Structures are given as structure tokens and as C-alpha cells.
Amino acid sequence: MSSNIPSDTHFSDEATPQDSVKDLVPKSGFGLHDEVWSEKQWFELIRTLVGYGIGTWQEFAALILGHLNPSQTGTSLASSEGFKRRYGKGNTMRIVMEWAYSQTGQCGDCGSRLELQADHIKGKAQFEDQLDADYIENMTLLCRRCNVIRRTSHKLGGQTYLTAESALMWILFVIKPRTLVDYCRLCRIYGMTMSDIRMQEAWAMAHWLSRNDPPLFGIEDDSKTHYDLIQWSSGSITRADVGTTLPNGAVRVYERVPGDHCLTFVAMGNDRRKKLYSYPMHWIALSTYDLGDLPPYALAIRYTPPDRKKGKPQRITLHAPANMTLLSHKLVAPDEKLVFQRADDLLGRERVEAPPSTNKGVLLSKSFQNLDFTLEIETVRTP
Numbered sequence: 248m249s250s251n252i253p254s255d256t257h258f259s260d261e262a263t264p265q266d267s268v269k270d271l272v273p274k275s276g277f278g279l280h281d282e283v284w285s286e287k288q289w290f291e292l293i294r295t296l297v298g299y300g301i302g303t304w305q306e307f308a309a310l311i312l313g314h315l316n317p318s319q320t321g322t323s324l325a326s327s328e329g330f331k332r333r334y335g336k337g338n339t340m341r342i343v344m345e346w347a348y349s350q351t352g353q354c355g356d357c358g359s360r361l362e363l364q365a366d367h368i369k370g371k372a373q374f375e376d377q378l379d380a381d382y383i384e385n386m387t388l389l390c391r392r393c394n395v396i397r398r399t400s401h402k403l404g405g406q407t408y409l410t411a412e413s414a415l416m417w418i419l420f421v422i423k424p425r426t427l428v429d430y431c432r433l434c435r436i437y438g439m440t441m442s443d444i445r446m447q448e449a450w451a452m453a454h455w456l457s458r459n460d461p462p463l464f465g466i467e468d469d470s471k472t473h474y475d476l477i478q479w480s481s482g483s484i485t486r487a488d489v490g491t492t493l494p495n496g497a498v499r500v501y502e503r504v505p506g507d508h509c510l511t512f513v514a515m516g517n518d519r520r521k522k523l524y525s526y527p528m529h530w531i532a533l534s535t536y537d538l539g540d541l542p543p544y545a546l547a548i549r550y551t552p553p554d555r556k557k558g559k560p561q562r563i564t565l566h567a568p569a570n571m572t573l574l575s576h577k578l579v580a581p582d583e584k585l586v587f588q589r590a591d592d593l594l595g596r597e598r599v600e601a602p603p604s605t606n607k608g609v610l611l612s613k614s615f616q617n618l619d620f621t622l623e624i625e626t627v628r629t630p
């Protein structure tokens with residue numbers, strides 16, 4: 248995840264997760280993925296949205312009716328240069344409409360009747376003169392989604408049921424992320440590759456619903472809350488509500504940590520290099536969501552966006568200290584600073600101020616890489 252995601256501002260008139268309606272959407276082992284949802288769960292979702300006044304049946308029905316309308320499937324073809332060239336301007340609309348009426352009215356790939364668009368069976372790119380692709384026998388109806396995921400720019404598309412714009416809301420309503428950072432992580436795990444700004448925009452819904460009466464959403468007020476810090480068998484560290492029962496293999500590293508503290512630690516990777524990390528509490532993933540098959544620490548990840556120019560896919564990597572050796576750790580309060588205390592037979596004990604650390608980690612200087620030195624971290628109150 249890019250580190251430029253701002254920490255979410257909490258407004259005083261907004262609800263926290265504890266204040267909000269817990270069963271906005273029925274939970275029954277759905278996990279993160281919508282493709283395994285039953286018709287009953289979809290029904291319950293819409294019914295609940297109506298029940299809480301998020302929309303009326305009339306509004307939702309109007310939306311569906313609009314998407315059933317095969318708007319412009321004919322005119323988009325009739326107005327294309329290739330069709331006009333082949334059939335003559337006066338004939339094109341009649342030929343196109345005869346074709347349209349003779350169709351089944353369902354997406355050629357998935358069978359949907361919603362958002363149908365005319366699409367070329369044999370793509371334009373396969374023709375030397377692209378206008379030659381425009382002939383009526385080469386046309387089929389596809390829904391918008393199936394049409395879009397055929398494009399080469401959407402290689403990873405179609406692996407889930409919903410489009411990205413719908414999934415943004417599905418994740419918000421169903422998983423109910425408590426922070427914007429976790430919301431972005433959920434979207435990444437879901438498979439979204441668009442820029443963070445899309446999630447930040449969608450997150451506005453969380454703010455709006457948290458002001459509803461009763462509150463339909465809760466946004467974590469990190470700095471006013473305490474957390475237990477948990478380390479999992481993967482090495483990943485997450486935060487959870489104070490006193491949470493831990494599953495096997497998970498260890499409570501700290502209890503009742505104020506949300507304005509930083510977790511600072513030194514960890515060593517497989518290359519035996521030591522790095523210093525500092526995680527503000529609001530940046531540490533919560534492990535309190537129902538993620539189905541995914542482990543509770545699934546959100547302890549960092550995200551690197553895809554490089555579309557170089558054709559590199561997005562990269563999701565686990566946060567340190569996953570798959571690393573955690574050497575030492577300390578909590579740092581806002582009015583504290585970190586120093587290294589270097590123990591050495593020749594030099595005695597020496598204090599060295601810690602370099603500014605980030606959530607990406609800072610490689611320690613050579614003297615601290617030397618394994619003969621004992622590394623300690625201690626916090627010192629500034630005067």
C-alpha cells in the first residue's frame with residue numbers, strides 16, 4: 248500500500264464502530280468474496296438498505312429498469328462509419344434494428360439482461376482496415392461488464408462477481424472496515440488495482456452513514472481508543488479490541504496500547520539485514536473482520552500499484568515483521584523518542600539516537616548490523 252494514504256479525520260458528530268448498527272447486512276460465512284453469495288444474501292442486502300432508509304424500493308427499481316433499457320445498442324452501430332460505408336446511410340438503421348430485434352436480449356457471455364452493449368465478435372484489431380469489422384453478422388450483445396473485461400487493459404478483470412464501482416460499496420456495507428486504511432487494503436485484496444483516490448471517494452459513504460440516526464456505520468477514532476497488539480504465526484502484527492480472545496498461534500504482544508502510540512521495532516530478514524520500522528497505531532491493520540477463508544491478519548499488507556507502462560502487476564506484500572525475525576520492539580508515545588543503547592565490552596554502554604523510522608523500514612547503519620552488538624531500544628522522555 249502506498250504510504251500516502253492520509254490518516255482518516257474523525258469528526259466529533261460521527262459514530263464509532265461500537266455505536267453503529269452491527270447487523271446492517273446478515274453475516275453468514277461470506278468472507279471477502281461476493282461470488283459465493285446466495286440469492287438470499289443479495290435479497291437481504293437490498294432489503295436491509297431499504298429497511299434502514301438508505302434508498303427506497305422505488306429508487307432501486309428505477310435504477311434496475313434504467314439498466315434493463317438497451318439504450319443506444321442500435322444507434323451506436325448505425326452511427327459508426329464502418330456500417331454506413333458498408334450498408335449505405337439510408338439502410339443502416341433498418342439493418343441494425345432488424346439485428347437487434349432478432350437477438351435473445353441476453354449477454355452472450357453471462358446471460359445477463361442488464362446494461363447490454365453491442366460488441367464485435369471478431370475484434371477490430373484483427374482487421375487491417377478496422378472499419379471492415381463493422382458488419383452485422385460480426386456483432387453480438389454483451390453486458391457492460393463482460394464487454395469491459397474483454398479488453399486487454401483489464402487482464403485481471405472478471406475474477407469477481409461485481410464491478411469495481413459496485414464492489415467498493417459491497418465491501419463497505421458488508422465487511423464494514425473500521426478505517427480508511429483497512430478499507431483500501433480490503434479493496435486491494437479483493438483485486439482492485441485502481442488508484443487510492445477511488446477508495447477515498449467511496450469512503451465518503453462511511454462518513455455519511457456514520458452520521459445517520461441511528462448510525463449505520465462506525466469510523467474508528469484511533470487516537471481515542473486502546474488496542475491489544477497481536478502477533479500471528481506468520482509474524483504479522485495486527486491490532487484488536489482490548490481483551491479479544493486469541494485463536495491458537497496468536498500472541499498478545501502488548502495490551503491496552505493507546506491509539507496515539509507508535510509500535511517501533513527492529514526485525515531481521517532472510518538476508519540477515521536489520522531494519523527499523525515504526526508503525527503508527529492507526530496504520531496497523533485491525534484483525535477483527537470476518538474475512539471468511541482469509542486469515543485474520545490478511546490486512547497486514549503493503550500495496551504497490553501496478554506499473555501499466557512496464558506491464559508490471561500490482562504487488563501486495565506482507566508487512567514486516569512477517570517472515571522476519573522480530574529482534575526487539577517498543578511502544579513510543581507522542582512525547583517520547585527512540586534511542587539505541589549499544590552494549591559493547593570496549594565502549595561500555597553507548598546511546599545512539601535512532602534514525603527517523605518509517606513504516607517501510609530503515610536499514611540500520613553498519614555498526615548496528617554487526618551481530619556482536621546487542622541491540623536495545625528504549626524510549627526516553629524529552630524534557
Ligand SMILES: [Zn+2]
Binds near residue numbers: 355357392393394
Ligand atoms: Zn455478461
